[in-house]
């Protein structure tokens with residue numbers, strides 16, 4: 497089972513989870529980034545990113561290396577923005593929609609407190625699948641470093657291990 501963890505992270509929480517999951521599953525890691533970075537501090541951070549998510553934007557991405565044929569499973573990781581998945585992930589899915597069909601797909605999402613399940617539902621709808629192989633919502637796992645988050649990441653990994 498060859499797995500790729502594909503993630504977007506503005507402030508490191510999704511990145512933190514991405515590497516934990518990838519290390520445990522011996523997966524490749526692919527980081528996606530918008531060409532034009534979103535402001536990542538102050539009020540602008542929430543206004544620009546929030547507006548982009550609400551408007552359903554698909555920001556252009558910096559070049560990334562992803563050959564779908566190399567993978568059986570794709571794990572998507574991203575922050576919740578305005579109760580949906582962060583826009584760079586939308587662009588990635590749009591650019592790889594056909595390649596993703598027929599793959600096993602799992603996802604984790606990071607949030608401050610609300611909207612994680614909604615974001616995962618919206619992700620499924622956008623990809624065009626009924627459910628994910630595994631999913632987990634994490635609360636700022638890098639910034640908060642709670643046992644709860646660590647356990648949730650471990651359970652997510654275990655669920656995927658059992659289907660190898």
Ligand SMILES: Cc1cc2nc3c(=O)[nH]c(=O)nc-3n(C[C@H](O)[C@H](O)[C@H](O)COP(=O)(O)O)c2cc1C
Nearest residue numbers: 506507508509510545546575578579607608609610
């Ligand atoms: C533009 C923007 C919108 C956000 N919207 C939400 C939200 O709807 N619900 C929530 O719980 N957290 C929200 N957050 C907080 C992040 O989802 C959360 O801090 C996450 O762990 C950040 O992940 P990252 O460090 O990988 O970027 C938002 C953050 C930003 C920048």
